[in-house]
Amino acid sequence: MIEMRDVGFGYQGQDELLSGMTLTLQPGMFHFLTGPSGSGKTTLLRLCFADLLPSSGEMTAFGQDMRGLSRDAIADLRRRVGVVHQDPQFLDHLPLAENIALPLSIAGEEVDMDALRDLLGWVQLSQHARALPPSLSGGERQRAALARAVILSPDLVLADEPTGNLDWDMSMRLMQLLIELNKSGKTVLVATHDLNLIRATKAQVTARVLRITGGSLHLAGADL
Amino acid sequence: MGRLNIGSLWQGLTGDRDGAGDRIVPPTGFTAQLTLFSAGAMAFLAVFALALALATGRLADRWSSELAGSVTVRVSAPVAEQDAVVQSALSILQTTPGAGTPRLLPQDELAQLLEPWFGPDMPVDALPVPALIDLPVEDDFDAEGLRLRLEAEVPGAVLDDHTEWRRPLVSAANRLRMLGIVSLMLIGAASAAMITLAAKAALAANVQVIRVLRLIGARDLTIATAFVRRFTRRAAMGSAVGTVLGMGAIAILPDASAAGGFLTGLGFQGADWLMPLTIPLIAAGVGFVATRWAALKMLEAVR
Numbered sequence: 001m002i003e004m005r006d007v008g009f010g011y012q013g014q015d016e017l018l019s020g021m022t023l024t025l026q027p028g029m030f031h032f033l034t035g036p037s038g039s040g041k042t043t044l045l046r047l048c049f050a051d052l053l054p055s056s057g058e059m060t061a062f063g064q065d066m067r068g069l070s071r072d073a074i075a076d077l078r079r080r081v082g083v084v085h086q087d088p089q090f091l092d093h094l095p096l097a098e099n100i101a102l103p104l105s106i107a108g109e110e111v112d113m114d115a116l117r118d119l120l121g122w123v124q125l126s127q128h129a130r131a132l133p134p135s136l137s138g139g140e141r142q143r144a145a146l147a148r149a150v151i152l153s154p155d156l157v158l159a160d161e162p163t164g165n166l167d168w169d170m171s172m173r174l175m176q177l178l179i180e181l182n183k184s185g186k187t188v189l190v191a192t193h194d195l196n197l198i199r200a201t202k203a204q205v206t207a208r209v210l211r212i213t214g215g216s217l218h219l220a221g222a223d224l
Numbered sequence: 225m226g227r228l229n230i231g232s233l234w235q236g237l238t239g240d241r242d243g244a245g246d247r248i249v250p251p252t253g254f255t256a257q258l259t260l261f262s263a264g265a266m267a268f269l270a271v272f273a274l275a276l277a278l279a280t281g282r283l284a285d286r287w288s289s290e291l292a293g294s295v296t297v298r299v300s301a302p303v304a305e306q307d308a309v310v311q312s313a314l315s316i317l318q319t320t321p322g323a324g325t326p327r328l329l330p331q332d333e334l335a336q337l338l339e340p341w342f343g344p345d346m347p348v349d350a351l352p353v354p355a356l357i358d359l360p361v362e363d364d365f366d367a368e369g370l371r372l373r374l375e376a377e378v379p380g381a382v383l384d385d386h387t388e389w390r391r392p393l394v395s396a397a398n399r400l401r402m403l404g405i406v407s408l409m410l411i412g413a414a415s416a417a418m419i420t421l422a423a424k425a426a427l428a429a430n431v432q433v434i435r436v437l438r439l440i441g442a443r444d445l446t447i448a449t450a451f452v453r454r455f456t457r458r459a460a461m462g463s464a465v466g467t468v469l470g471m472g473a474i475a476i477l478p479d480a481s482a483a484g485g486f487l488t489g490l491g492f493q494g495a496d497w498l499m500p501l502t503i504p505l506i507a508a509g510v511g512f513v514a515t516r517w518a519a520l521k522m523l524e525a526v527r
Contacts, residue, residue, distance in 0.1 A: 049439075050527075071444055071523075072444070075438070075441050075443040075444075076441070078438075078439060078440065083439060089432060089435070089439075090436065091433055091436060092250070093251065094247065094248075098247070102248070102440060103440045106248070106440065106442040106443075106446050107441060148440065152441070
């Protein structure tokens, strides 16, 4: 799925943030990525959906070398990788339902209205289908982002601090959705610094916890 | 960016295989009105520039052909000798290579020519008016040769091949035609600049939208097509309205008349009326190319 071998990355003009990263995202597995703020969690996720390119090492996504991807190939990759950002952005002039269906529309696929209704029901946003994104709360935006991320039935779902702006109850509601996705066979990678959230989730699903420290990736210990 | 070619963009422009369509581009309000108005105004001006270019072209052609088509021989002599001198001139003209049958202008035609200066009641017979001979000529006519021969054999007969007064007019008409063509080119360039600026402004205002679209898997073609389609349609619609208004304004101009001179001939004749109809098509093409260029530039900055 996603494979990194000795991958390094540094932002222009800065020291290398990540180095010697070796990682394989196992299909169907639930992964957590944790580490202190600024440790490079978001950067690693951005490498996974080709928003950034590694400065060294080898990285492949679905068997394709990330550094050789054309712009269209990057677009195709992003149709196979659903992403939920900490501060998800929408097209504010389109109703929520249209925003969620947007990946289908731009991929030129028919929008199955029943499936869309089911998806809105799954993230408990049926009553907001016609609402414009700016009118939604933080939790509603995160759930909408998750619905948008999975509408193309991607192989991999990435979530970058998806509960960063949410209270505990709402956080657990969102994690429940991610667990359901994983149980349906999707590979999930959630970046978070919230260890309590990781522990609470691990009580419900088998998860592999990866920790970034000092720019390197380690498998977390038994404490998690 | 090689795959983002004109053909695929044109398909996106005319077809609806891009399901997201125009809706992914937020409404742009003022920019839309500005583009429509500017395209309309430019098209209106383009109609007049085109009319100017066509009218001056016709004028230059007409003057050129008249210049080449005939010459005049003016015969001045004492009254008693006038007839004999005229006959001598006529006999020379009849044997001149490249010349047709000379025609001595009768008194009533002379009176008509002099009427603007002396009025209708002036007795032309009583004046020492020179005789005028109109001579149709062909391309191989040698004006200089005839002039020298008349000087030698019929003193008092002067050849006027109209060159001196018509040549500056033809030159002026040609320059006016060139001015019209340059105006059309400037209007086209200004339209392209205006649409490019409007498209760039719209794209810059929507960087976040473009970023979101790229992140959820939109290809450059999909994004570019949405913007290109919007601006191309606006350019075409605005210029269609401007063209119709311009053609209407040209239609109500007075018809060409000798009294009105050049200004009343500033219009379209016959099939010329079809030419302004190309303006909205050209404007759409300019909008297409300008927006495509702006969209490509913008997309390069968004991964």
